[in-house]
Structures are given as C-alpha cells and as structure tokens.
Amino acid sequence: MSTEEDTVQEKKTISLKTSDDEVFELEENVAMEFGTVKAFFGDDGVPRDMMMPIPNVHSKELTRIIDFCTKHLDLKPKAELDEAGKKELRKFYKEYMKEDTTERIMELILAADYLNVNDFLDLLNQTVADRISNKSVEYVRKLFGIESDYTPEEEEALREQYAWAFEGVDEDPAED
Amino acid sequence: MQLKTILRDLWIMRDEMRKKPTTAGGPERKKLRRRQTKSYIAPEQPYSPPEQQQSQWANMPPELLYDVIQRVEEAETSWPARRDVVACASVCRSWREITKEIVKTPEQCGLLTFPISLKQPGPRDSLIQCFIQRERETSTYRLFLGLSPALSGDMSKLLLTARKLRRATSTEFVISLAADEFSRASNTYVGKLRSNFLGSKFTIYDSQHPHGSAIQTSQRSHKKMNSKHVPKVSAGSYNVGTVSYELNILRTRGPRRMQCMMQSIPISAVQEGGVAPTPTEGSVAPTPTDFEDCRNRQTSPSPVSQGKKLFDNLSCGSPRLDLEHDDMGDPLILKNKAPRWHEQLQCWCLNFRGRVTVASVKNFQLVAAAEPSQNVSAAEQEKAILQFGKIGKDIFTMDYRYPLSAFQAFGICLSSFDTKPACE
Numbered sequence: 041m042s043t044e045e046d047t048v049q050e051k052k053t054i055s056l057k058t059s060d061d062e063v064f065e066l067e068e069n070v071a072m073e074f075g076t077v078k079a080f081f082g083d084d085g086v087p088r089d090m091m092m093p094i095p096n097v098h099s100k101e102l103t104r105i106i107d108f109c110t111k112h113l114d115l116k117p118k119a120e121l122d123e124a125g126k127k128e129l130r131k132f133y134k135e136y137m138k139e140d141t142t143e144r145i146m147e148l149i150l151a152a153d154y155l156n157v158n159d160f161l162d163l164l165n166q167t168v169a170d171r172i173s174n175k176s177v178e179y180v181r182k183l184f185g186i187e188s189d190y191t192p193e194e195e196e197a198l199r200e201q202y203a204w205a206f207e208g209v210d211e212d213p214a215e216d
Numbered sequence: 217m218q219l220k221t222i223l224r225d226l227w228i229m230r231d232e233m234r235k236k237p238t239t240a241g242g243p244e245r246k247k248l249r250r251r252q253t254k255s256y257i258a259p260e261q262p263y264s265p266p267e268q269q270q271s272q273w274a275n276m277p278p279e280l281l282y283d284v285i286q287r288v289e290e291a292e293t294s295w296p297a298r299r300d301v302v303a304c305a306s307v308c309r310s311w312r313e314i315t316k317e318i319v320k321t322p323e324q325c326g327l328l329t330f331p332i333s334l335k336q337p338g339p340r341d342s343l344i345q346c347f348i349q350r351e352r353e354t355s356t357y358r359l360f361l362g363l364s365p366a367l368s369g370d371m372s373k374l375l376l377t378a379r380k381l382r383r384a385t386s387t388e389f390v391i392s393l394a395a396d397e398f399s400r401a402s403n404t405y406v407g408k409l410r411s412n413f414l415g416s417k418f419t420i421y422d423s424q425h426p427h428g429s430a431i432q433t434s435q436r437s438h439k440k441m442n443s444k445h446v447p448k449v450s451a452g453s454y455n456v457g458t459v460s461y462e463l464n465i466l467r468t469r470g471p472r473r474m475q476c477m478m479q480s481i482p483i484s485a486v487q488e489g490g491v492a493p494t495p496t497e498g499s500v501a502p503t504p505t506d507f508e509d510c511r512n513r514q515t516s517p518s519p520v521s522q523g524k525k526l527f528d529n530l531s532c533g534s535p536r537l538d539l540e541h542d543d544m545g546d547p548l549i550l551k552n553k554a555p556r557w558h559e560q561l562q563c564w565c566l567n568f569r570g571r572v573t574v575a576s577v578k579n580f581q582l583v584a585a586a587e588p589s590q591n592v593s594a595a596e597q598e599k600a601i602l603q604f605g606k607i608g609k610d611i612f613t614m615d616y617r618y619p620l621s622a623f624q625a626f627g628i629c630l631s632s633f634d635t636k637p638a639c640e
Contacts, residue, residue, distance in 0.1 A: 146276070150277075153277070153280060169284050169285075169287035169291065172284070172288055172303070172304065173291065173292065175300075176303065177306045177307055180304070181307055181308070185273055186311075187308070188308055190309070198306045201302060201305075202306055203394070205303075205330075206296075207374050207393075207394065207395055
C-alpha cells in the first residue's frame, strides 16, 4: 500500500539506547520533550533514524519518563482548552508521584535532569519539597539518608534555633 | 562551568568506550559531545545498588537542591509553616549553605525566618506587624508576629518573651528567645532593658554585638589578644539605644514626649543610600563557635560585613560595651510624633491606620528626627518607624520598619510599660 518513502515518513520514531543497552523507540513528539534529545537532533540535519546513546540513563528510568511525557502530552492541550482539562492536569500532577519512594525520586531526578525533561523535573522537585514540608530535621535526615556533618556544639546551637522555630506552636512535628 | 562541561564530556566518552560499540562511530560521538551543555557531572553509574543511592541525596547536584529548597521557601512564607525553612537549614552543611543563599533578610523580603532575623532591620517600605501580650500575674510580655490574637490566632509566631524584674533602684526587663527561660547565662538570652530610678530613662542592651561577629573578630585581631582573654560563653552587654521620657513634673495634661537615641544605628542609615547594621550570624545568642572563630583568627583581619565602617576604638574583652565610635557618625534619634488636638472630639489624635483602637497614654509613633544639617529627607522623617498602641486589655500592637529590628522595637515598647507617674 505504501511506498518506501511513505513508510519512512510515517515512521517518525527516535531510537534511544540506555546504559543497560536497551533500545527504546519513541514517537518523535514524545522524544522531543527531552531537551537533550531535541538538542542532539537539532537543526543540523542529524538524521532522525540515527540511534542516540544515553549512557547515563537506565531503562527503568527511561520507561517512567516516557510514561510521564506521553500522558503529559495528552493532558496539556486539554488543560489549555477548559477548566475541566486544567482540573485533570492538576489531579495528574498530584497523583503521579504518590507511590514512589524517595530513592526512586532521586533516580528519576538525575535522569530527568540529564535528559532535560523540564516538566517532569519540576514535578519531581516539587514532590521532594512537598515531602519535606511540615517535618522535623531528624525526619528529613532519615528520609534522605543524610548524616549530619555538624560538630556536637554546632548541633546544639542549631537545636536552639530549631526550638525557637517551633516555640508557641501547638502541633508537634509530624513523625511517621 | 566550562571545566565541568569538559569533564562531563570525558565521562561520557569513557562510558561510551566501556559499553559495547554502538552503530555509530566517531562522528556521532563528536556530535554528542557538542550537544551536551549540562553544567554538572552526571554520575558514572546511574543505576547503583540502593545503599549507594541513599547517600546521593547529600551530594545532590547543588542547582537541583537549590530548586527544591527554593520551592519550600516560596511556599512557606507565614508561620508556623516557615519553620520548614529553618529545618532545611539544619539538615547538614550543604543544605544550610543553600538555604542561607535563598533566604533574604527581613529588609529585603519582609519575612522573619531565623532567630537572627529578630536583630536585622525591617523592610523599608512596609511595616512588620506584631502584637504584644501582657501577662500581669507573672510580669511577662510576649511579642508575637501577627496582626492580633483575634485575627492571627494559630498563625501568630512567638518571637520574644520578656520578664520584668523589679530591683532596688531600677526595673529590668530580661528578653529571651524561649518562652520561659530568663537566665542571662542561657543560650536563649537575647538582651535586656534597664530603667533608671525615676523610670524616665531606659537603656537597651544587646547580648551580642549589634553589628555581628565579623566586627568583633576583627577587633580581636587588632588588639592581638591571646586566647586567655577570650571570654567564656556568657552574654556581653552592648548598649544599643536609650529611651528617654520627658519628666512632666507640673503634671500638665497632654501627650508625653519620648526620645530614643539609637547608639547602634547611625543617622546615615536614613540618609540617601544609607544602610543599617545587619548582623548575619546563625544564632542570636553567643555560641562556642563564635568564640572559637575569634581565637583562630588572631592575625588575619576579617572582612567587615555589609560594608560597615570599622570601629577602631571599641574596647574589646570587657563584658560591658558602650558603642562610642567616632567614625560611625551621629546616632539615629527617634522622637514620637506629636498628636494633634482634635477640637470636636476634644482629644489628642494620631493616625495609627486602624492598628490602635484604645486611647492610652502609652500609644506612640516614632519618627526619625534630624537636624537640617544631617541631610535626611522630609519624606523619610514623616515615615513612622515604630508604632505601638493598645487594642484591648493587655494586648498592644507593635509595627516596625527599617532601620529598627524586632528586638530593638520590642525593647523600646517595653519601656512604655514601666514609666512612672512623673512622666505621664
């Protein structure tokens, strides 16, 4: 039915190869959401059928990023149309990262940052910010696996600063 | 930035060489290098076992951590949520560095974040609105950030607490960061207010040098003190200002006159292009590390913060300091704005813009008072720098702005609670 030419035109996919040697074929419009990919193929006429290596991204992360971009691409134009669309997009943002552990988020942040997927990176960073809010210092340290690098005296001084910040507030810092 | 880009490209090249060869050869690699313009070095192995991944948070690329913390700071502008910013600053050193970069001074953003914010000048073009709650039974005075107990409720933030202590020849208000700790030896001790016998003159003392530890340190190196002279971690006593009430011996009715001489704020602060001293150390009360720094910086002069002049003739090492500084220039003088007599209402009136609702001799508005030769604009002298007044039984509002800090404003207002009949 179609000629050789038509097939090539209809194809419109981009191939990416991850650090674990998996090759992904994405629709071009999804792949172009990745700033890094967009820059790679750019205007110089780099042939779109050339496979782009992304050695710093594992297939696990790429799968997820592709998933986000596909869904996001679908919802964004609807959000620009009407209020219902906006609501749906907001809901999507709210729910998308709910199940992910903090470690997973870090992996995704690094991958999204490398690939320059700004919308996803914004959501990831906001998720982290939301998880920090209303928590104690100890909780935040535990959550992110960060060891305090303060001396005991400095720790004591910080504790006072921290105590002041909580003074006069009835609620206890959430610990879960 | 450039070096990082080069390094980053080298990482990529190395990874490329380690992996199985791709379909493309040299030209593709070159293109890849050219197109990568990231500014940080990505990890070699993005997928590592979970234990390694844990610590990555502590080494998160700074610009990403900056983004996260900035989101927290922008979201939590009012208390109690703002404590999250303090939490971020306490997690570890890198988090602290970034948080301090993000958080602006009260002068710049009108928000109070750390205890040190209480000793930094307020915003220039708006007032920070607080209220003071008096508890007569315990002679305790609490300063809250908020419009009033009714309007702010749970959102009010307790800033400072003061306790009045009557002595034989004077009254003293001890000011603390903690709600119930008023010992001068405590790390929460911030300063005090002391009256004279007549209750007509009060002096505000800061437990720390009002210009921040940078000046203190340079002074120590100036005098080449050896470690024996470094004081223990006990509070100093720096005279930051005096509040004087005019004696009204004839008991003529009418508003009382008050004047504040701010030893720690030069008149230049309200002149064109002037800046007020802004301490920037982390904690408000002295800590062991402050003095540790002093000991270590014996010989090297430290930079003066915020471009303030050095105070060469400050005497160091003594617990009581009078800030007599020839090169600071004249101190700022504040006077209370004279109310106008309202013929019809038959009372003295001041425009408190709705923030004061109960007539009281304690109510006042302070403005900068300058001699013509001191070059302070008329507009500047019209601005109310501190406003204090009653809104209910034992509740008073306190609004302040640049160049005063919350601590100084509180000290001035506390004097209003102790003036004797001779002044009213």
